[in-house]
Every structure is written in structure tokens, then in C-alpha cells.
Amino acid sequence: VCLKMSYMKMRLLYISLVVLGALCLYFSMYSRTPFKEEPFVFKKERGNFLQLPDINCKQDPPFLVLLVTSSHEQMFARTVIRNTWGKEKNVNGKRIKTFFLLGATANKDLSKVVAQESQRHHDIIQKDFMDTYFNLTLKTMMGIEWIHRFCPQASFVMKTDSDMFVNIYYLTELLLRKNRTTQFFTGFLKLNEFPIRDKHNKWFVSKYEYPWEKYPPFCSGTGYVFSSDVASQVYEVSESVPFIKLEDVFVGLCLAKLKIRLEELHSEQTFFPNGLAFSTCRFKKIVACHFIKPRNMLSYWQALENSLEDECPAV
Numbered sequence: 001v002c003l004k005m006s007y008m009k010m011r012l013l014y015i016s017l018v019v020l021g022a023l024c025l026y027f028s029m030y031s032r033t034p035f036k037e038e039p040f041v042f043k044k045e046r047g048n049f050l051q052l053p054d055i056n057c058k059q060d061p062p063f064l065v066l067l068v069t070s071s072h073e074q075m076f077a078r079t080v081i082r083n084t085w086g087k088e089k090n091v092n093g094k095r096i097k098t099f100f101l102l103g104a105t106a107n108k109d110l111s112k113v114v115a116q117e118s119q120r121h122h123d124i125i126q127k128d129f130m131d132t133y134f135n136l137t138l139k140t141m142m143g144i145e146w147i148h149r150f151c152p153q154a155s156f157v158m159k160t161d162s163d164m165f166v167n168i169y170y171l172t173e174l175l176l177r178k179n180r181t182t183q184f185f186t187g188f189l190k191l192n193e194f195p196i197r198d199k200h201n202k203w204f205v206s207k208y209e210y211p212w213e214k215y216p217p218f219c220s221g222t223g224y225v226f227s228s229d230v231a232s233q234v235y236e237v238s239e240s241v242p243f244i245k246l247e248d249v250f251v252g253l254c255l256a257k258l259k260i261r262l263e264e265l266h267s268e269q270t271f272f273p274n275g276l277a278f279s280t281c282r283f284k285k286i287v288a289c290h291f292i293k294p295r296n297m298l299s300y301w302q303a304l305e306n307s308l309e310d311e312c313p314a315v
Helices: 002-032 075-082 108-121 133-150 168-178 228-240 247-258 294-306
Strands: 049-051 064-069 089-091 094-104 124-130 156-161 185-190 218-227
Touching (some): 089 168, 094 133, 133 156, 156 228, 185 247, 218 247, 228 247
Parallel strands (some): 064 094, 064 156
Antiparallel strands (some): 049 124, 089 094
16 A cells, blocks of 8 residues: 555656646746747727817917827926917917827826816817827827827827926917928937837836847937827827837838828037037027926026027127
């Protein structure tokens, strides 16, 4: 009996080891090829609109629509933008409108406050995806979809961020000078960028997400400007482009597929994604500057508006 029991135990142990070995082999093979499916692609029908702005683009088409990525907590920044460069106005007889792009939050109090803000200002575009940093591509594509569906009559669109200073006077002047309203895309050109493979980096992209060695040309996501026909084309082609969480790169991939080339807006640098020390004369000849805190925005803007008629010394 003892021999029989020990034989059974040995047999069970042997079977257990075989099963364990098979499982180890399976998982080691699986870990080498963890993704057999196709890379994730953007789906055009992703999410429903929760808030839509009150504007009829058919009746009174804006010349320029500013789409500002924002989050629920940035109420003060939105208020400052509404009172500075985002205030609805006519520049050289051209109408300019600003809207804020938001996702959804699990915080019911913040959701309520944003819904009230939307009812008061009618300038929020919102969908029901979670509002996180790595959903910036969804947020940007929501803005592009809104232009495509509700405001294709606009001449130009600028996508920018809530910590940017935008000189709408100089931007309007340069766009009118360009005399181009189709197939146009401009900003701070990034023509020679490579994926960051360091896992600890904020902009890390795995080889699965992006297997190629180099990014296509794209413009810094801090601020880029394009003709509204490009919005519709990017929206239409977006489903056939591999999804990537870096929104500026994703838009660049769409442009590459569309064979739309990036162009400089001016022979001098006008977009400053790395920031720039303020001076009134300097800021009169820029389009966009990054890293501007809300508390500085108002004083910079007032200085700019008060000096519009003044001459600056030639540099």
C-alpha cells in the first residue's frame, strides 16, 4: 500500500511538473509575441459629444477658429483666455472664435461645474472619453471632427494649449498675407524627430505602438494652424493610420498619408514651443509662445493691445 501511495504521489508530481513546464513554455512564447492583433487604429465614431458650442458657421463663418485643449481643473486659465487672446473679436474685418476641448471626468462636482460653464459661455466642446494626458489624440481629433461636422466653413483652424500666448493680430496678418485657404498646415516644424524608447520618459513610445525608426514631419502640438479643408481630410484618413498617443505625431502621420506638406508661416520664427522672455516689441512679431502662466497672460495681453499702434525699433 505504501509503495502504491508513493508511486501515485510521484506520478502526480510528474504530471504537475509536465503541466507547469508546458505553461512556462506557453507564456514565454506568448511574452515574445504578445500582440498578434493589428496595431490599434483610431475609430471615427469614438465617443459621444457631451457639450457642443452655440455657433452657426453656415450663417456667419469665422475666419479663424482657435481650439484650445483644456482640462476640468483649468477654469482660471480658461477665464483668462476668454478675457485675452480668446475673446471673440474681429481682426482686420475677420471674425475669430475660440473653443475649449475637454474630455470626461469621474468627478461629479467638476462635471457639474463644467456643464454650468458651458451653458454660460457656449464655448466648450466635450466628448465622453476620459480626460487624461494620454488621451490628447482623442481630444485633438474631437476638435478636428467638430470642424469637419459643424464648422467646415471656417477658413483656418489653430489647435493650441491653455498655457500658450497667441498673438491673434499677427497670426491673422500673416494668414492674410499668405493668401492660401486650402492644403495649408503650419506651426513649429519638427522634421527630424525620433521615437523616445526610454520607458521612464513622459513621451516614451514602444516599438509595438510605433515600429518605425523615425517620425514623419509634424508640428509641435503646442500650436499649429491649418486650413479647414485639411481638418476634413485628416478626419477622413484617421481610421487608416496607426493610433499613437502623441497627438502631434498622429496628425503628422495623417498628413504624411495625405501627402500634405508642412510650410513655414514666415521666414522668421513665429512659434515658440520652448517659451520666450516677454517684451512688448518681441511679442508683437510672434504667433504663439509656450509656458505662459495665467497670472502673466493678462498683463502681457494688455501690454500688447496698448502698443498695437506704436512703432518698434528695427532689430
